[in-house]
Amino acid sequence: MGKVAVLGAGSWGTALAIVLADNGHDVRLWSHRKEQADEINNYHLNKRYLNVQLPNNLRGFYDLHAAVNDAEAVVFVVPSSAIREVCSLVRNSLKEKTTIVHASKGIEPDTFKRISEIIGEEIPEYGEDNIVTLSGPSHAEEVALRHPTTVTVASKNRENAKFIQNMFSNEFFRVYTSSDVIGVELGGALKNIIALGAGISDGLGFGDNAKSALITRGLAEITRLGTALGANPLTFLGLCGVGDLIVTSTSAHSRNWRAGNLLGKGKSLDEVLQQMNMVVEGVRTTKAAYQLGKSQQVDMPITNGIYDVLFNNKDPKLVVEQLMKRDKKEEMDDYSSFI
The missing domain is CATH 1.10.1040.10 (N-(1-d-carboxylethyl)-l-norvaline Dehydrogenase; domain 2)
Incomplete structure (x- = not known):
């Protein structure tokens, strides 16, 4: 069990944070809006996005650097248009052995970059091949209700993919691994x-x-x-x-x-x-x-x-x-x- 930062407190980020909290991790859910982080901490709710009670070990953060401090894994779940900005803000706060995951879905216009390519450019110390992609058929609303869901994590780094598979897997959230990062991201x-x-x-x-x-x-x-x-x-x-x-x-x-x-x-x-x-x-x-x-x-x-x-x-x-x-x-x- 470790410290995990989830960057992006929309419905999908919140749902993934619930999965991680259910698995006993110390979860820091970062929001760019202070009132949203306060609602999570004071009432264990994120009503704008998901109308469910949040686990006690899921905490809201408005300070991005505090959220990622000493985290074993950082999960990017911000819109694809915000990936570059958030990467640049967080780059210097990541510890050396942090595993980077993203669960965002999109392609950047003009550059045609996939999300892992963007992260690899903005945080080159980690290398694109070490980044893990999480994707699959998964409505946030159903994940938050603990309905059976299956997803795939893809990475060229098999060890990182296995690490994230183990971090997320539980009785209602089944995780497969893949080495086809291009296919998983484009799909x-x-x-x-x-x-x-x-x-x-x-x-x-x-x-x-x-x-x-x-x-x-x-x-x-x-x-x-x-x-x-x-x-x-x-x-x-x-x-x-x-x-x-x-x-x-x-x-x-x-x-x-x-x-x-x-x-x-x-x-x-x-x-x-x-x-x-x-x-x-x-x-x-x-x-x-x-x-x-x-x-x-x-x-x-x-x-x-x-x-x-x-x-x-x-x-x-x-x-x-x-x-x-x-x-x-x-x-x-x-x-x-x-x-």
Whole structure:
């Protein structure tokens, strides 16, 4: 049992902090808002994000350096857009043998960097290959209620992956390991784009046929880009591929699905983001994946269509019509290069 700092007190960061506290660790949950840290300490609650009682050994911190002081592991769970800033703030406070984990999902626009690459750049002393990624099908609301959940931790450093697997694993939170960091990170990031599309489909009033097709063809699209970037195609058949894609594209717990649903009902992107009042990672990732697909010359029609909805104000119905009228193809053409 050791000291663990969780950086980011949103719903997912809080849920992971609960898992760690249940396992007997001394958990420091850092928030950039003092009133939130005070609520955690004074009432054992974080009502804005999760309406559950928090364990007594989970403490809120507003002082970032105090939160990470002497921590055996530091878990980054801030939005992908804040990763660089938080890394730069915390870099000089980490002890030499601290294990760095991240559970954020996204790709940086313009640079196309994955989260572990960003952390490796900002905290080079640790090396990108030593960083651990945690991802998989996991609604924070269900993790906080101790519902059975399975995730994957990936790292090139097998010892670090095993260490984090043991730190998080318990009777309701099962953790697998993987060495395919690229696949695990891309699966976790790109599924948010397809979840936006699934929400749009539901918002337009389409049924299960349309959503099933979108998820299945979305998986093919994710796999095409992932393998072009060096991922193992089999990773996308696992928890961080099809597993995360299903849970994020079919549930009202998913903020990406909810955002897409509002877009399908006619709301503008600005209206949706204002109403959500939470980070919708799929929006930023759509921009990055659109750019990345073009640079890699990878065919990504669903991503391109959602990009047009988000950033070119294109009518979602017109995008659907264009997707349905694309040139006829052999389905297995998408998979022949993976076999």
